[in-house]
Amino acid sequence: MQALAGIAAACADEVPQVAQQATTPNAVVGAESALTGKPPAPHSSQAGSAGRVADSRLDLEWRNYTDYFHADGSNHRHAWVEGLQAKFESGFTRGPIGFGVDAALFGALKLDGGDGAHNMVFIGRHGDGEHRTAWAYPGMYAIKARISESLLKYGLQDVSNPFLDPHDNRALPPTFLGASLVSREITGLSMQAGSFTKVDARGRTNLTDLRTAYGGVAFKRVSYAGATWDYSSNGSASLYADQADDVWRQYYASLQHGIGNVRSIRLTGFANVYSTHDAGAALQGPIRNNACSVSLSAQHGPNGLLIGYQKIFGDQFFDYIDETAGVYLVNSMNVDYNAPHEQSLQLRYTFDGKYAGIPGFSAMVWAQQGWGADASAAQRNANGPLGSLYFRNGQPVHGRHHEFGFIPTYVVQSGRLKNTKITLIAQWHVGSASYSDSTNQAYRLLVTLPVRVF
Template sequence: MKIYRVTPYLTPLVALAAMAALNPRASAAEPTAGHAAAAQTRAANRAEEHGEHGVIDGEAIDQPHTETLPATESAQAGSKGLIGDSHLNLLLRSYTDHLETTGSNTRNASVLGSQLNFESGFTTGAIGLGADAGLFSAFKLNGGNGAGNMVHVGPDGGGSNQPAWTYFGLYDVKARASNTVLKYGAQIVHNPFLEPHDNRALPPTFLGTTLSSSDIAGLNLVAGSFTKTQPRGQTHLQPLNTAYGGTQFKRFSYLGGDYTYSPDTKFALYASRAENVWDQYYSAFSHSIGDASAIRWTGQLNYYATRNQGSSLQGAINANAYSVALSAQHKAHTVMLAYQKIQGKQFFDYVGEGAGDFLSNSMNVDYNAPGEQSLQLRHTIDLGSYGLPGFKIMSWLVQGWGADGSATAANYADPASSQHGLYWKNGAPVRGKHWEIGMIPTYVIQGGKLKGSSINLTLMHHHATSHYSDPSNNIYRLVMNMPMNIF
């Protein structure tokens, strides 16, 4: 599981502000020489595209994805109308990043982002109607060729010299009956497959339909189906693809739910389909005992199962991935030990532009190579207990070993094959070990006109052997968020 999930029943804009504060390939059907070149580029940029998941995403099932009201209380019955319950929020974000990657150019980028989000209420009556819209804008202070989606990316892959860009990142129409909401449009969703990969000046969104229901106390049910994504750094909708395999597909659908049995015990169960690529299933469980004034123990389990589906555009897939974690909290201090294992001959993969990896050890890198095992030690301190409210520091160390992609690499020995750049590194099949160390101090202003604004500093170092898939790198990142409620 991951850390610091925000409560997603906040408006999407405010939720993204809180999240950021705490916190690549063509179809495999017809391999070409062009695929090989693209694969090599994506492999070089993997730390940029897939990194920092754990330090951005939250606990997989630590909080419900939408507000769970008592079963007898209907949100629609209490509607104040389309305008009466409407909100307009603005999030300003200053985003500065410095990345040093072994064997690649140093990357620097500095971008000012803004998200102006209007969220309407619902009309009164048994079924309420409404609409939402979000205007995303960014202004580049620094960064050019090599900065990737840290800055602007045009439809042809260029466009990095564009100084500013604006587009509608969010837009939807919606209907509500009781505590069940149906939406269609470009959305930000929170689930174990499409958690927003919000590690840039502006977040990605997905185009499709969602249904969520919290009519049963403690139970939140969700379903969705998406056909396009609005990627980070881009201003036009793009086809869906798999994050590591880079395989394009037409539709992604999911259903599932979270159940809070008690404040100490939570369950989650989900299923999804990337059309003609895979079926993927997710389950999670957490349980806590004790009191933080002495010691509060929390055990967590996350599990993913992935199987190829339909035309199997990404080849045969038979992979299981799981993590188990035990944490102990004593007053301001929390220490966690987590073990993670990838079972199978393929990388554990998920949907591109999402951070759909709720495994415990997905931090700077994902520790998701075939056969890989990893162990993490993490410490978090809340300095509010020491007279510094709003100030937290998280530190961690992860060691990964046992990666071996040779069995699948044999299928992609030809450099022109679609996944050669994923399963081959420096002329050999992916294998080896690696480790990382990181620290994230975060301060959230507790009062005054700037209440809720945050400053987040990320310091991470990753070291890998020559044939591991992710290169050695250093990341230094400063993010400042200023959320404002206009009405």
């Protein structure tokens, strides 16, 4: 997910020269991911192909992942895992149509973690396996074809859009099996389409069915299409739609615009909305839900301040596809603030060291409050497959809750360890007796070392 890239584009002087994927000021998922902040993908032009071998590359990424989580009265976990990704990307054959292949080998070594660690470590085919010490598997494999500025790919891959965006917050990321098309034939316009059927989930070495994150309902295929338009150097708009077979149709729209300069003050506004409606056999029951968020950020030099508001309109939880960060809402931070009718407000401070003579260092602190959740309409379906989701301690989900968080990050700027990224994540959530998320504390340390072999 390019979550922090959205903030960077909004707050910095520099802006992308080609249309990027839809982004969001949701920052926690991006900060957890060691891949966050990677430079924008280059313009994929077949006219500039130097050949399948000459343009090939091999990258290694070593990730040290430690996690501690405590939830009052229920769940405790701890994990320490070393992950390694070896990714090979071939170039494209020359000519009007170029062909190539991608492949990646993923491996992990568990140093700590057992029962309760779940997908922080290893999950076997039958949900067991938490005591396995090491595992390896093909994390990606795909064939690809390129015509002009359009790239078609089929296989196990990562993608980036408001519905399918790998939730890369473990030692190894999830990947998805299917076909994707990205086209940038028009300057400033990025168009996408795809269809996916399986996921290689975090902590697993085998493919499983796609399923919804909150409802837990499995389905056979999700298909999507959409576009992001950089209508000026300071603004972009996105429009996407998807269908999870026999579960829902979902629509997404966003608008982002910035004015000013960080050396004086730069203001950036962002608004987005999801609209979800049941489809086909409606395996997750009736769904009619709209979720929206708006934010305004201001940056002067290294200091930034953001205020974000989010609202759920509907009797259902706002849901998305499991193993994804497909919830591009500003207040989806430690928890999602996505209960029926819930509202939330966030205040966030960010520090960008490059404007203070500390290149590579950044930090984020936030506080957030949620209120107005009301799942009482679920009483009519209390005996249904999702009845337990809407009830807590014998009552329909309701009540207030709040959270705090702190994330400092440093990227080494030079020397043999250049581009090594160190991220500390500390999050505290306080839930009420009848809210769906419990009181919990989470602490993570991620150290990532990328190496270009060739």
